[in-house]
Amino acid sequence: MTALDVVGVSKVFRRRRQEVTALDSVDLHVDTGELVCLVGASGCGKSTMLSIIGGLDEATTGKVLVDGELVVGPGADRGMVFQGYSLYPWKTVADNISFGLEVARWPKAKRAERVRELLGVVGLTDFSDALPKELSGGMKQRVAIARALAPEPDVLLLDEPFGALDAQTKRHLQDFLLTVWRSLGVTILMVTHDVDEAIYLSSRIYVMSARPGRIAEEVDVPFGQSRGPLIKRDPRFLDLRDELNDLIG
Amino acid sequence: METTASVHDSLAERAADTPGAQDKAAIAVRGRRQASLLRIRGELGLGWKIGLGALGVVAFLSVWAVKAAMMHKRSVLPTPAATWSALLDLKSAGILTTDLWASLQRVLIGYSISVVIGVVVGVAIGTFASVEAFFEAQIGFLRYIPATALTPVFLLLLGLDEAPKIWLIIVGTVFYNILMTADVARAVPRELLNASYTLGAGRITVLRRVILRHSAPGIIDVARINLAAAWLMLVVAEILAAKQGLAYQVVRAQRFRAVDKMFAILLVFGLIGLASDVLLRWLRNLSSPWARP
Numbered sequence: 149m150t151a152l153d154v155v156g157v158s159k160v161f162r163r164r165r166q167e168v169t170a171l172d173s174v175d176l177h178v179d180t181g182e183l184v185c186l187v188g189a190s191g192c193g194k195s196t197m198l199s200i201i202g203g204l205d206e207a208t209t210g211k212v213l214v215d216g217e218l219v220v221g222p223g224a225d226r227g228m229v230f231q232g233y234s235l236y237p238w239k240t241v242a243d244n245i246s247f248g249l250e251v252a253r254w255p256k257a258k259r260a261e262r263v264r265e266l267l268g269v270v271g272l273t274d275f276s277d278a279l280p281k282e283l284s285g286g287m288k289q290r291v292a293i294a295r296a297l298a299p300e301p302d303v304l305l306l307d308e309p310f311g312a313l314d315a316q317t318k319r320h321l322q323d324f325l326l327t328v329w330r331s332l333g334v335t336i337l338m339v340t341h342d343v344d345e346a347i348y349l350s351s352r353i354y355v356m357s358a359r360p361g362r363i364a365e366e367v368d369v370p371f372g373q374s375r376g377p378l379i380k381r382d383p384r385f386l387d388l389r390d391e392l393n394d395l396i397g
Numbered sequence: 398m399e400t401t402a403s404v405h406d407s408l409a410e411r412a413a414d415t416p417g418a419q420d421k422a423a424i425a426v427r428g429r430r431q432a433s434l435l436r437i438r439g440e441l442g443l444g445w446k447i448g449l450g451a452l453g454v455v456a457f458l459s460v461w462a463v464k465a466a467m468m469h470k471r472s473v474l475p476t477p478a479a480t481w482s483a484l485l486d487l488k489s490a491g492i493l494t495t496d497l498w499a500s501l502q503r504v505l506i507g508y509s510i511s512v513v514i515g516v517v518v519g520v521a522i523g524t525f526a527s528v529e530a531f532f533e534a535q536i537g538f539l540r541y542i543p544a545t546a547l548t549p550v551f552l553l554l555l556g557l558d559e560a561p562k563i564w565l566i567i568v569g570t571v572f573y574n575i576l577m578t579a580d581v582a583r584a585v586p587r588e589l590l591n592a593s594y595t596l597g598a599g600r601i602t603v604l605r606r607v608i609l610r611h612s613a614p615g616i617i618d619v620a621r622i623n624l625a626a627a628w629l630m631l632v633v634a635e636i637l638a639a640k641q642g643l644a645y646q647v648v649r650a651q652r653f654r655a656v657d658k659m660f661a662i663l664l665v666f667g668l669i670g671l672a673s674d675v676l677l678r679w680l681r682n683l684s685s686p687w688a689r690p
Contacts, residue, residue, distance in 0.1 A: 199591075202591075202595055203594070203595075204591050204594065204595070221594075222591070222594035222595050223594075223595070223597060224595065224596055224597030226595060227595060227596070228591070228592065228595040230588050230591070230592060232586075232588050234586065234588040234589045234591070234592040236589070236607070236610075236611075237611075237687045237688070238610055238611070238685060238687045238688075247593075247596055247598075248596035248597055248598075251596060251597045251598045251599075251602055252597055279686075279687050280687075281687060292592075295592075295596065296595070296596070298596075299596065299597055305595075
């Protein structure tokens, strides 16, 4: 079943009397429970695409549907995680995760239970009372993911979530994301410029070309559910990587 | 002082690697050795901080004392000791309490109103482009009219009571409060607002629980910085028309050539400023420990 459907979305910016087409009739879809990546060079419009899906930006033409319903603005049904963590610096880890639940008026006991559950999922139970400034980058991003997951979104949108992390932390968080995806069965659309990351994580990849941003190719990743560090040495992984890098240019 | 510091440095170095003096001669040295006390953006130990602070105060007081002794005959500059005893006299005469309270009250009322207007209008300007467009031109114009030039207007309009003094304090500070608070509200990261929207928050929630909360320490800082302007306006108002107040007492002391009294009141101004500064810094750190540098 299709959870997310993007139909013919274009985005045109007007800059100094000049029209810049950032997105040119983009079509894509993500099925329920799928983890899909959108890869492209920087400036190709992939983040703009994600913002439009999140309802933070408006498409010039075209539409975005979530479970068949038209997106007109942001909402908790499309949880988002950004590269810069963007946690509330005055709130503890637990209160950060709880924010979306408070906004949705969950009863206090249910809220506490959900926060406890998510702290366990992201492995930060011992840090529930810490402030964001006391956490490392990797921990901050885990809190941000837990916060976005808390109100039980239909789709999780990740915008270069591991872009600011060092290589080792990045690998840890990629495996962490796979674990979360498998155990909670969430639907995920992730934007990244890192081809290896896209192949490692997703079941399907959309490759975007730049200026104007277009879907250049849709690629199925042949590794199914059984993923692990070993697939990075699989010859198919290496072939796919070369193919995608050529496409991005 | 720098030499002592570098001696300290090399002592520390010697303590760090035991072979010591002989090696020093044998091993060539690379790099520019960092100064200790005058290092650019250097950190200072607590002992040094307190010591240098005390030294500064002592230096100031000695220059004052020497200067006062030199000008003794003309009696325009009282000694620190004379100022201090004049302060005690003022206190026992009750002038300090009544006049200090009168001035304090004016500043508290006027400046509180100014801060409230500053927060409401400033946050609105920093948040909504429409509000900014509405206010930009008029505030840009009004803030360049020296508030002190309005004193006669206020006296004419509002008489000699408390009202013109309070109005003067408001007008003299409110534009700074508005514009600086607007900057504080603008500094809330857009991604934080976007994250809030995607967590289901509406505009009111974002305004109240994200923008205002994020701006709180910045707003307290703005209030602290502009408080000095409030006292400035108070003095202008009291010099022109008042029967009570600290600045009124300065003018009165001038009439009687009681320079020691004048200086004692200046001392009071300084102490109030210092106290409010410390208080507001404390309030900022108490309310927003997350924003502590």
